[in-house]
Amino acid sequence: MVCYNFVGGGSGIGRATCQVLAREGASIIAADRNIKTAEDTVSQLLDKKENEHCSVHIDVSESKSVKEVLQEVLRKYNRPPTIIVNCAGITKDNFLLKMSEQDFEDVVNVNLKGTFLVTQTFAKAIIEKGLNQASIINISSIAARNGNIGQSNYSASKAGVELLTKTAAKELAQFGIRCNVVIPGFINTPIVNTIPPELKNRFIANISCKRMGEPQEVAEVITFLASEKSSYINSASIEVCGGLLSL
Template identity: 40%
Template sequence: MLQERVAIVTGGARGLGLAIAERYVEQGARVVLADLDGDVADGAATALSDERAHGAACDVTSEEDVQRLFDETIERHGRVDVLVNNAGITRDAMAHRMSLADFRQVVDVHLQGTWLGTRAALTHMRGREGGGAIVNLSSLSGKIGNMGQTNYSAAKAGIVGLTKAAAKEGARFGIRANAIQPGLIRTAMTEAMPEDVLAERIGGIPLGRMGEPAEIADVALFLASDLSSYVTGAVIEVTGGRGM
């Protein structure tokens, strides 16, 4: 489905980013796994494929790093067909206890990082035949809000507006931009939750279970592929029905 296409996945060394990178490699793409820790990104890429994946160090809040990521990918592969803005962090606290530094850091990584990547992708893709696909990772938190996550919820809601605006700007160049809003997905973070808290959250999911990283990767594959050729500006909830 992505044969010989070139994709960049930020936050690609772990979690959902790694699951997406793995699915893209399986479907024939050449994938750059970008991560703050370049050594970890290199190791993850090598484990996926010696030929079809490689790692790159990138701080998504840095304009220079993001531009270098694109420049080096284009120099190596000739183009970028798909960008997945996935890099993220959490700094949870109730609003009255949250520091301004923790608010800004989360917004910078998620929202500024997504904007920098989206801007670089729009600039590159509008100048080449065939356009491209941008896939942004929002969150159900950006729709319903989570206690203790005023920073994260604000950033993830902002990604929705950013995605829709980018979709309008890119449409006439054949560039599609869409967002995914994952719900409760099985990751190291969710599995570290207290058992009673996890059970309570699962109890609010109509399908009655957590999602798997591969189920997010499947939607990211759809949005990167020609199967979604008439889909742009969309926000797809992958939540098991939670929050509908």
């Protein structure tokens, strides 16, 4: 794996994915809206290949920011990354009847529009450079399957990510670009840690494995989809949820 671009690499599943891919020899570009957390991610990579790894600021909801990151990557590596992982995501939870239009738009703009902009921008660059093997892995959520109380915006945005990925897989396969989606369940991340303990325990009771997943467990699946070991996997949706029975 020559070059890797990670969007949302500052924490949680994003940081774990950077670490696992670096372990496998990838050059890491940790992109995050919070540049400090992205820098921290790069500083924690075990191999410390400072000239090969870097961190960049990105606002995935703005096409100008996404295009600027692409240009920065091209200046540093002289080629676009052949592995793209879209993990940037936010939540602004509320009941449907109380949710503001702004909170709905903000979540959709980051989670769904952001995935679209990054996928489109970097896929174009890959095609223009004539690279014939690339992998795009987008991150959805188990909440996209059945919805979740208080998360109409988040559930809808993540459902959109799954269908966006499947459509992209059909359109981009002719250029050697595979697109797959990973669907995490209840994972031990900063977002999950904001949930009250009693609600967290209720969720865990509905998981067959009777525990939360760890970010590295999701990262290992992402790394598999990024590698040649998954060369015939395209348009797949892979749940990493410990056998979640219901939300």
